[in-house]
Amino acid sequence: MKKLVLIPIFLLLTGCEITVLNPNSETGNDQAFLIVFSFALMMIVMTVVVLLFARFVWKYRETDKNRGTIPDDVKGNKKLEITWTVLPVLLLVVLAVPTVAITYEQSPDKSVETQEKATHVEVTAQQFAWTFTYENGKETINQLVIPEGETIVFHLKSKDVIHSFWVPELAGKTDVLPNKELIYEIKDAEIGTYAGKCAEFCGTQHAKMRFTTKVVSEESYNQWLKK
Ligand SMILES: [Cu+2]
Known part of the structure; x- marks a missing residue:
């Protein structure tokens, strides 16, 4: 058990310096921003999905009360379907705006x-x-x-x-x-x-x-x- 504590310490001691995320030029900084920004968006989605997953697994688990009962057969849910269509579209737009802007800014200026x-x-x-x-x-x-x-x-x-x-x-x-x-x-x-x-x-x-x-x-x- 004590040895398990060493694992995170090893990860820290490898001392990997991620230079890509800590660049020394305007071009590099803009690119690093895109990496961090898209990673942050991804982590928000991940957190919400994992929390919802954990909640549903717990809420609808088998208990003494509901053992043997079969849940209602539900057909469609407009509210839910609209939500899980609109939200990803919004997220993609939020991701696309800085990505397109920076990509255009970084393409060579031929003037x-x-x-x-x-x-x-x-x-x-x-x-x-x-x-x-x-x-x-x-x-x-x-x-x-x-x-x-x-x-x-x-x-x-x-x-x-x-x-x-x-x-x-x-x-x-x-x-x-x-x-x-x-x-x-x-x-x-x-x-x-x-x-x-x-x-x-x-x-x-x-x-x-x-x-x-x-x-x-x-x-x-x-x-x-x-x-
Ligand atoms: Cu080569």
Whole structure:
């Protein structure tokens, strides 16, 4: 019995830090909000369903009084049926509004003005490394450097198979496809060093497709770019 107490302690001591829920960019924060929001809605539904279930199991259990009696045969209940149709629809609407809004906000803004203001980085994935090409032609391998507080537009391309570009502390993952360039934006990243990886099994040495992401001040970014 005493050993059972250890189980929750082990869970706590594993110290899993869920970076996805504690991101360091505007893009990541919006995505984390969606995760928490939909999880909270789900928990509300779960709680109500479990409580009702427990209540009915208790209320209609077999007792000495009702043993052997057969309940009335009930046909339909308009009130109930309307309730359990309307409620889920309302919940879906509540879920859809922020989801659609944030999805649209995060889709790349193609207007010339914002494109000019943004920092563009070409990301080329191949088995088993990442090449980052900056606006002045500078190239780095497995090390990404971007300025803080800006919109970074990633132009994602693959030379061979499908890879997936992921910096968990900054934003969600995006596929990197051969023969088709995908655009992904990360807004307002905070200064720091973050781990990045390929999140799509792409071959025997897939695990080697890691890179570091350094978010630096605009000044040091421009200096670094000239070097
Ligand atoms: Cu890969």
